[in-house]
Amino acid sequence: MPKNWPMWLGLVLGLGAIAFAFATQTGTIEQWNNAAKYTARVGFPLLILAYVARPLVDLTRSDWSKAILAKRKYIGLGFAMSHTVHLAALVTAIEVSGEGKGLVTYVFGGLAYAILYAMAFTSKTAAMKAMGKWWKRLHRTGIHYLWFIFLQSYVGRIFREETMSEGVLLASVAIAAGGIRFAAWIKQRNRRAKAVTA
Template sequence: MLQRQSWFEGWRLLAALTLSLILLSMWIASMRQFEVEGVRMVIRFTARSSLLLFCLAFSAAAMARLWPNAWTRWQRRNRRYLGLSFAASHAIHAVAIVVFAWMDPASFAEATSAVSYIFGGIGYGFIVAMSATSFDRAAALIGRRAWRTLHLVGGYYLWFQFMVSFGKRVPAMPLYAAFLIPLLIVMTLRMIAMARHPRGQTVAAG
């Protein structure tokens, strides 16, 4: 039993999630013979898997404070690995975007803008910085205060980026509003946790 559970903890959890995301992305692309439409399906899939993993990591501390139980303790204990799994998902997302740009430059140009480059570039900058400082040695090098600031600001920026990225599609595709619900729930949970624990000032990045 303990050996089975260990696959859902720590680095094994990260490896299992990353491998699953890679295999699923390859399978999705193969459904369209690895052509442009298949690549675009991978972009959509990884945007949604990234949303799920981000919400799990970003809500971990608040969930553990508000409802301490086996699930939330697991979530809090593994928030680093959920966050790194989110980074892995978004790395696959970035690779798919690059492949899309290479395969169909005209459609890629239509789907993007200078604002999206800047907005997305900042987001990826935060993801890289937060991933690098998820390791104890790197976190110690920059200091606890800088680490906390980076992960807090980065977390809220990524939350906002998800809200904009999914929200802007709602007028054309109303069902996209469903993707905003987990984001709003996560933010509400964090606000409630902060209100109940004012001495903690802000809920940690996880």
Template sequence: MSIDLKVVMKNKAINQWRLFWLISIPMSIVIVIAMIGADMSTGAGVSTMIGFSVRWAVPFIFLVVAASSLQTLFPGPFPMWLLRNRKYIGICFAVAMAWQGLFIFIMSYFFREYYFADVYFFRDELEGSIGYIFLPAMVLTSFEFGRKHLSSKQWKLLHKSGIYFLWAYPFSTYWWSFSYYYGNPEPLDYVYYSFGFLAFALRIAAWGKRRQQAIQSGTPVVFKVLGSAIIAFGLFVFASGRYWREPVTAFLTTPKWSADLELWLPFWPYEPFLSLFIIGLGTMLVTKNRA
């Protein structure tokens, strides 16, 4: 007896609000159990819960980023299910981030000395705060009562900007961990770093597919070869950050203005995203229309 995947993926139990409750309730229970087991009377214990809660959140934002691209590249029942439930998966992300926000509040209010001595860094604070501005705005405008106050262009700008920023923050964090900036990375750091990279790389690939379909006269061979080589180099850059991070960062921040920007401009000078910039350039060349 064969299973019709289309029928399975349309089951009400794993769609829309039922999917949200199916994910968010067990997730919250696990976080509460972990909180009970943690030493919440110390700053270090609360800090552990901040990291624990964000690890629950990260996969959801990466799935949201990849959803439309998966349907473009590999149309089928699962990508369509993911795209159909993208809003609810995004709200699951918001729930996990709400838990993190609670622990950050506890840390900053009850353990201020520990927070400012061991946790606080201005640019990290700025990046995180921007994310927490985007998140409630995106949640509220995901529903008609909030969306009606925005034009179509405003809504798209808010959600696309927010999704990219909320993806960039954890991805860059795991990139730094992978590059030994935060000490020895854990196995899960490698998984999340790769997952975050793949999520955005799929968006680049989907963009390339749309460009390819629009080509009227074909792409010159030289651009295909050059573009493919650049994409391969981008993959190498993705896998080797720990080896080139220090000299590249030093080079990019040599000018005083660049070093100053690093103190307050989120993600500057964008080392975590260099591999994706390179892959995007290669994709553009591979799909370049003949003049």
């Protein structure tokens, strides 16, 4: 199996999400609206895995977490692939329905795409070296921002009766991932404090 398989998995999941929307919905508008939704959703596990890969190693030092970390770059690229399909699906959904989205969605979603592609195009080791500390700044801020978009989207669903259960479930996953990062951050901070006082 090629080592970049998680990247292609992202593409397969994205295209599979469109196929699923077409198989389960009727009417072109409903099919593309749901394709927009499902293509975003299938990328969620990939983003969460990339988000918690390093903290899981810091917290557990386990072989399985190291295996996830070793694949993090391609998992992130898989998310970029699935979200490229999301972009195609939502542009089509807007086109066939004739209903645009709010300015806030375009601004925050557009910024997320700018960050996502900046991260994807600088994922090679050469770019990492060339960018120095700016690489870490871009990638750390970027992944928090992408995580936050999912978090706010899913938390928002909790307050609507028809989407409450999926909101609770998906927001819990996002919050748990944030908790894992926070726990690893505390552990690192304590370790650094100990090293200074030793």
